Amino acid sequence: MNCRVCDSSNLDRVVDLGSQPWCNHFLRPEEVGTEPFYPLHLVYCLNCATAQLDYTVKKEIMFGDHTYLSGVTKSLSGHFRHVAMEADARFLSTTQVKSVLDIGSNDGTQLKHFQDLGYGVLGVESSKGTAALANAAGIPTLNEFFDLALARRLARKFDLINAAGVFFHLEELHSVTEGIREALKDDGVFVVQFLYMKSIMENVAFDQIYHEHLLYYNLQTIQRLLELHGLAMFDCYLAPIHGGSIIGFVTHAGRQEPSARMQEMLCAEAAERSNDIATYRAFYRRIRQMKQDNLAYLSAARQAGKTIFGFGAPVKGNTMLNYFGVGTDFIDCLVEKNTMRKGLYSPGMHIPVVIEDELNEPPNIYYVLAWNFKTEILKNNRQLLDRGVEFYFPVNPKEAGE
Ligand SMILES: [Zn+2]
Numbered sequence: 001m002n003c004r005v006c007d008s009s010n011l012d013r014v015v016d017l018g019s020q021p022w023c024n025h026f027l028r029p030e031e032v033g034t035e036p037f038y039p040l041h042l043v044y045c046l047n048c049a050t051a052q053l054d055y056t057v058k059k060e061i062m063f064g065d066h067t068y069l070s071g072v073t074k075s076l077s078g079h080f081r082h083v084a085m086e087a088d089a090r091f092l093s094t095t096q097v098k099s100v101l102d103i104g105s106n107d108g109t110q111l112k113h114f115q116d117l118g119y120g121v122l123g124v125e126s127s128k129g130t131a132a133l134a135n136a137a138g139i140p141t142l143n144e145f146f147d148l149a150l151a152r153r154l155a156r157k158f159d160l161i162n163a164a165g166v167f168f169h170l171e172e173l174h175s176v177t178e179g180i181r182e183a184l185k186d187d188g189v190f191v192v193q194f195l196y197m198k199s200i201m202e203n204v205a206f207d208q209i210y211h212e213h214l215l216y217y218n219l220q221t222i223q224r225l226l227e228l229h230g231l232a233m234f235d236c237y238l239a240p241i242h243g244g245s246i247i248g249f250v251t252h253a254g255r256q257e258p259s260a261r262m263q264e265m266l267c268a269e270a271a272e273r274s275n276d277i278a279t280y281r282a283f284y285r286r287i288r289q290m291k292q293d294n295l296a297y298l299s300a301a302r303q304a305g306k307t308i309f310g311f312g313a314p315v316k317g318n319t320m321l322n323y324f325g326v327g328t329d330f331i332d333c334l335v336e337k338n339t340m341r342k343g344l345y346s347p348g349m350h351i352p353v354v355i356e357d358e359l360n361e362p363p364n365i366y367y368v369l370a371w372n373f374k375t376e377i378l379k380n381n382r383q384l385l386d387r388g389v390e391f392y393f394p395v396n397p398k399e400a401g402e
Pocket of ligand 1: 003004005006007008045046047048049050
């Protein structure tokens with residue numbers, strides 16, 4: 001394959017996580033053992049430095065019916081509210097009639113906050129069930145994939161366009177980016193939110209690598225993509241969401257001066273060689289070390305007769321469990337709030353999901369797969385901690401956060 005951004009064929013494999021099932025599809029009992037496996041490799045483009053997967057699971061398989069609901073966790077909804085208020089206060093406080101388009105709008109959590117601020121809102125969501133939920137909640141949502149053709153069909157332009165955590169999903173990257181330019185008013189702002197590869201590498205949060213995430217950006221690399229389509233990021237900051245995400249503000253090229261804080265972050269990327277292949281290779285060495293350390297920890301705990309449950313059944317947890325080879329010989333079950341996963345099994349390692357309310361006794365150890373909610377988890381489980389239940393975090397983000 002060629003680079004998804006610059007089309008160069010000069011790609012080098014930097015991380016090999018083996019073959020893995022599509023991690024977002026938790027299995028019904030009759031599906032256990034029948035799930036297909038796909039290569040999960042991170043490659044680095046020697047021309048433009050963008051890290052990406054070299055294999056694409058078809059988007060119709062991945063996004064037809066995903067079960068992730070953004071409204072489920074409180075801190076995520078709080079984050080979306082913050083983003084809406086910030087964008088409105090900074091760019092549209094004096095505008096009377098204002099509009100926002102959300103790409104990958106999920107259950108409408110983000111748009112609800114804009115609606116509360118008086119915006120005309122439109123969501124585009126590829127999952128049928130999720131789009132239906134949003135429409136039922138009064139958030140107008142198209143059940144489609146966003147691309148240039150759809151942007152043209154809409155035939156309207158927006159003051160704001162938001163895309164949270166979809167910009168690395170996109171199979172038709174260039175068509176989508178072009179569609180954003182098409183649908184953005186001349187003075188409009190595109191708010192892009194994406195996992196920051198620099199943070200992923202610093203935290204060894206390699207579980208963020210999975211088939212849905214086709215691309216892994218730093219500031220330098222996403223700028224390059226945006227420039228190809230006449231867009232430019234002019235400001236950004238790092239938020240603790242998902243263990244380290246960039247909230248970036250983008251507009252048509254040449255309209256805004258780059259902010260001082262964005263320039264500083266770009267300088268930090270250069271100083272820390274965040275876009276060098278050597279940094280990616282070092283990241284892979286640390287992943288392999290982490291596997292050894294975690295297996296040693298889990299084996300010792302099991303030999304000491306301790307019970308271990310997984311805390312949360314996030315999709316990213318499957319990358320880790322599958323790469324480590326951790327199944328029911330170590331972890332009895334994955335304890336989850338989201339009742340949509342009730343009675344299902346984790347893809348690959350086949351660990352049963354148990355809903356939190358149904359649990360009689362806590363384990364000796366919670367192996368925390370939803371580590372990005374560390375603060376919230378420790379706060380909500382003080383009673384268990386007091387009773388001596390250990391919470392083990394395989395990943396410890398630098399800025400423990402939401
Ligand atoms: Zn490239």
